[in-house]
Amino acid sequence: MRSVVVIGGGIVGLAVAAELASRGDRVTVLEKEKRWGAHQTGHNSNVVHAGLYYKPGSLKARMSVAGNASMVAFAREHGVPVDVCGKLVVATSEDELPRLHALASRAEANGVPAKLISAAEALDYEPEVACVAALRVESTGIISYAGVCDALVRLLDGHDLRLQSPALAIRTVGSHVEVATPQGVVRGDVLVNCAGLQSDRIALLAGLQPSARIVPFRGEYYELRRTELVRGLIYPVPDPTLPFLGVHLTRMLDGSVHCGPNAVLALRREGYRWRDVSLRDVVDVARFPGTWKLARKFARTGVDEVLRSLSRRRFAESLARLVPAVEESDLVRAESGVRAQAMLPDGSLVDDFLIESAPRQVHVLNAPSPAATSALEIARHIASLT
Structure with a gap:
């Protein structure tokens, strides 16, 4: 029986762990936070994406379409709330x-x-x-991804699941990989890095030189007071020349309506507010040459996003293009999310899922949306690589 160490307890890490456990591996999951799915999984829009935006044949396209079906089936099998509303x-x-x-x-x-x-x-x-x-x-739906994580944790009963256990150091010793944590050293035959916002740093810690680096973008949301204005999900036509999709309206499972997100550079990898600042993270972004190349290319868009972040009126005007009845007074500030976006040194954003391997190691280096939708498919793919 192999032993596998999975770093990261978001939906992708837990799905990978559950898939490997179902194949007979003994699994240890290391999560640095106090709860599962604390970052990208716990701050997304809870949409089960259909897969229409992505380049045909890409991992995102194939895994999102397959993941739409497998995620809905998983939710129904395990009693997780889901609504395929279109x-x-x-x-x-x-x-x-x-x-x-x-x-x-x-x-x-x-x-x-x-x-x-x-x-x-x-x-x-x-x-x-x-x-x-x-x-x-x-085929687009809404779901509780927190509920999916809870179900995956239940499936992992009997395996070694560790919260508040950050990876401090990683080394390969003979036929094993060792991960130092505050509670001691964990050994495994294989290491799988699903650390999301910290995935490139975990790769560096493990001795890999990743081809891309994580640049965090905060997506800010409002909730709509007049929920009767929206029945389901309303999205704009994406502009292929811009890096992100644009604000949209999403009715959630509880009947609330989420509006957003915009996209601004986060000043901390896990920075959900403007005042969340990490000197280390800011310096990392500033030193990375791709940041400045992206900024020059999308300077006007970046300014517009910052202004919309600071102005509820501008945010309402963007939404009113889709639903004219939306007014500034209808919007109530909601929780933000941070997208772990992998960027190449030339300033281009990695468009597809990015998974890189080393001996006894697999690193998921880019898994933004639709990664939650595709989590079970990503897990099967990674299991085939280990």
């Missing part, structure tokens, strides 16, 4: 129609059930939406 991607002007049609073609290439509908048909789904046409995506 969503609308809306073109709000004529000049967005070519991008909407291109998205429909990509959905078809990826095997995602989606159909183009008229503005009048869109009103049947969302009476308050403003658009000239829309793409209806039936």
Whole structure:
């Protein structure tokens, strides 16, 4: 029986651990926080993505489409709340129609059930939406990813699950990998790094020179007071020239409506507020050449995102493009999230999941959205690599 050490207790790390345990491995999971899924998993929009945005044939496309089905099935099997409610991607002007049609073609290439509908048909789904046409995506859902983590932890009963156990040092000794923690040294035959926002640092700690570095982007959200304005999920047509999707509206399982996120550079890897600042993290970002190349390329977009972060009025105006009835007074500040975005030295953002290996080691170095949707598929893929 092999022993495997998994670093990171978010949904990907727990899914990897559960998959390896189901194959007969003895698993130890090390999580530095006091609870499972404390960072990206616990601060995302809880959407089960359909897989329509991603380049056909990419890991994101294949794993998101498969993950949509496997995650919904897992939730239903284990009593985790889930609702496959579908969503609308809306073109709000004529000049967005070519991008909407291109998205429909990509959905078809990826095997995602989606159909183009008229503005009048869109009103049947969302009476308050403003658009000239829309793409209806039936397989998108909402879920409790915290509930998925709880279910995975239950499946790992009998294995060694350790909270408040950060990895302090890593070395390979003969046929084993050793991880030093505050509670002592943990040994395993294989190491799997699923540390999310800290994944590149864990890779460096293990002796790997990762091809990309993590640059944290904070996504800020509001909640909508007048929840009756939104029935399900309303998304904008993405602009392929911009790095992120844009603000959207998502009805949650409890009936609340989440609005956002925008995207601003976080001043701490786990910095959910402007006042959360880490000198080490700021210096790391400033020293990385890719940061400045990205900043030059998207200077105008970056300024717009910061201004929207600081102005509830601007945030409301962005949402009103989709739902004109939204007003500034409707918005209440909600929790933010931080996206662990891998960046290359040339300033380009890593577009696909990035997984790199070394002897007795596998490192998940880029797993932003749709990683939660794809967690069970990522886990199967990693299990095949160990």
